[in-house]
Amino acid sequence: MDWSLLRDAVSVNTMLQLLISRTSGYLRKLCISSLPNDSSLSLIAKYGKVLHTLRVPRSEITNSTVEQVADRLSAVTSLDLSFCKNIGAPALEAVGKHCVNLIGLRRVMCPFEAIDRSSQDDEALAIASTMRKLKRLEIAYLLVNTESVLKILENCPELEYLDVQGCWNVILDERFKKFSKVKLIGPLEEFSEMIRWDGCSDSSSYLIWDFVADELDDQFDMLEFLGEDYTSVDDEEYAFEEHVYPDWPEESP
DSSP: OGGGTTOOHHHHHHHHHHHHHHTTTOEEEEEOSOOOSHHHHHHHHHTOTTOOEEEOTTOOOOHHHHHHHGGGGTTOOEEEOTTOTTOOHHHHHHHHHHOTTOOEEEOOOOGGGGTTOSOOHHHHHHHHHHOTTOSEEEOTTOOOOHHHHHHHHHHOTTOOEEEOTTOTTOOOOGGGGGGTTSEEEOSOHHHHHHTOOTTOOOOOOOOTTHHHHHHHSOOSOSEEEOOSOSSOOOGGGGOSOTTTOSOOOOOOO
16 A cells, blocks of 8 residues: 555556556555545546545545545445545545445544644534444544544444544543443543443553554555456455454445
């Protein structure tokens, strides 16, 4: 996935054009880090009619372009927009409205990149209001509060896994007990240990430097070409990281 790091926009788009040509425009899964600009995303969306899994972390994409192309990514069920610092609630709202079958979203942020923001509760509320079919959600280190996370849990009835590690303003109080079916990873390991109840698992330490380790040890394939069967989708494609989520739920018929 990191083949695009430190490459100029022309090189990245050339590689994307080559990929699209080799797949005859039928991409089912695409993992590419650090898209250099909006034109790269527009190119992907142009051929995104059968794209089910899209991972574009650390990309220089903007709200306006995501809003423009989201309707062409309507088949996406698994999406990673982590560390994309130039997007926010408008982009997530557009994704939620157009990617109606979205069941997995990864929106992890680096704490240092959010230092100039007072809140990202609008992002949580955009998720809550438009992504009712979510089953897996990671919003680690987003600047959200308890009420916003509760709103997600209330509005996303199919949610099975929620990661709010590093969301320091989230307090896991008694109000969370009614969502015991959700596997919840809390802000702090020691805090989660204190209030563990049935349905919630232990959280693990998630240190700031894990973001660096993630870049070095990324286990994702750079990309996956479309196979002979254009309509079948393997369950494993819905797992962002198989060593973290070994049991991704089956797609609803």
